[in-house]
Amino acid sequence: MEWICYALRDASSVKGNSVxxxxNKQGLYISIxxxxxxxxxxxxxxxxxxxxxxTLLLKNCQKK
Incomplete structure (x- = not known):
């Protein structure tokens, strides 16, 4: 899942944005x-x- 974070970090190189x-105990999550x-x-x-x-997020991103 590191690749998602890397791609989002690269896309949001605007000051003040982070990924x-x-x-936590419920599992993995990405925060933007x-x-x-x-x-x-x-x-x-x-x-x-x-x-x-x-994987669903990946498939949707690849469609666009």
Whole structure:
């Protein structure tokens, strides 16, 4: 899943944006964070099934 984070980091080279691959007791997730001044937006994309990765996300990205 490192490749997803790498691709998103590369695509969001704008100051204040970051992408992190994280883990908690529910499993893996990617957090996409956008900071604009005092405002902060966060998108969290969980891994739907343990250890399956984000293959559906990959397929959708490849279509575009």
């Amino acid at each position: 992190c691959l994280n883990y 964070i956008s900071n604009e001044g005092k405002r902060r937006s966060v998108i969290i994309i969980p891994e739907l099934t343990f250890n399956t990765g984000w």
